[in-house]
Amino acid sequence: MKPVLAAVFGVSLALAAAPVFAADSGKITIMVGGITKMVYLPAKLAEQLGYFKEEGLNVELLSQPAGxxxxxxxxxxxxxxxxxxYDHSIDLQSKGKEIQAIVVFGQVPGEVELVNAKSKDTIKSMADVKGKTLGVTGLGSSTNFLTQYLAAKHGLTSAQYSVLPVGADNTFIAAIKQNRIDAGMTTEPTASQLLKTGDAAVLVDMRTMEGTVAALGGAYPASSLYVQRAWLDKHKPEAQKLARAFVKTLKFINTHSAAEITEKMPKDYYGNNKALYVQALQNSLPMYSPDGRMPKDGPETVLKVLSAFNPNVKGKHIDLSKTYTNEFVEQAK
Known part of the structure; x- marks a missing residue:
């Protein structure tokens, strides 16, 4: 089957009459949207800690940076x-696809709006970005919609500033250093790299619950494990084992230091700058869920943001109860 792609909100849509699944070999393949990103750290950490094997699962992790x-x-x-x-589950429901998040990793986005050091005297808040160029990972991406939402809170329309897709990691860093953007949204460890070199300063911090509530008005569940509802209906035992593995991983994160967690990660994740990785992870620890449950009122906050600027969701009826389930994490405890 050749899917038809719709590059909206970093999500594609396979327009098929019914879901098609590969032959059931017993192996579970999980695609991670950028496996080295700290927002998705629980995926690799679960593997490193041996929790998949403890559950009798044969899990393969693949990385595909493009959502x-x-x-x-x-x-x-x-x-x-x-x-x-998680927001993909809402976006896809608007296109008639049933996707459910079964474990929530991040109770907040883990995103940071950074201001270029050369612009920090003129940009003190998102109210000051009129006429400026703002970096996002891609047009129609999560960062794009969050950027629009934060600016709109200060009375600015998307016509009053420019948005430039600059990607993440090294391409985002280059955009800041080359002064192609006045500010931009990124995640760890990119944020800590720019803060350490003094090339940028924090404008809006959504790595913590406090910062996220201040920026968005509530918890904003982000990184998560999600599956097609059709697969879930036929593979509840496997889903339960995955939930147990990830709930144990989240408990490990919440009971160990950033340095201890770093020791469990592959060396190529931090290269020759282990101290910076530890610092970036320390900055990220507040974003991880303690138990994998969907935060109370979190889906409503995400829907509010998407409804404001995502053309797929705006004006549509979304049944939030079908976008996630706590069933498996509850049983995992």
Missing amino acids: VDAENELLAGAVQAVVGF
Whole structure:
């Protein structure tokens, strides 16, 4: 089956009459939307800690930095699950696709709006971005909609500033250093790298619950494990084992220091700058869920943001109860 791609909100849509799944070999393949990103750290950490094997699972982790491709793999049935942002479940429901988050990793986005050091005297808040160029990972991405929402809170329309897709990691850093953007939204460890070199300063911090509530008005569940509802209905025992593995991983994160967690990660994740990785992880620890449950009122906050600027969701009826379930994490406890 060749899926038809719709690169909206970093999500693709496989337009098929019914879900198609690869032959059930007993292996569960999980596509991660950028496996080295700290927002998705629980995926690799679970593997490193041996929790999949403890549950008797044969799990393969794949990394696909482009969200559009990760979603396409899931919708085409080539992988059984995706580790990505929960908001995709809402966006896809608007297109008639039933996707459910079964474990929430991040109770907040883990995103940071950074201001270029050369612009920090003129940009003190999102109210000051009129006429400025703002960096996002891609047009129609989560960062794009969050940026629009934060600016709108200060009375600015999207016509009053420019948005430039600059990607993440090294391409985002280059955009700041080359002064192609006045401010931009990114995650760890990119944020800590720019803060350490003094090339940027924090404008809006959504790595903590306090900062997220101040910026968005409530908890904003983000990184999560989600699957097609059709797969879930036929594989509840496997879903339960995955939930147990990830709930144990989240408990490990919440009971160990950033340095201890770093020791469990592959060395190529931090290269020759282990101290910076530890610092970036320390900054990220507040974003991780303690138990994998969907935060109370979190889905409503996400829907509010998407309804404001995502053309797929705006004006549509979304049944939030179908976008996630706490069933498996509750049983995992």
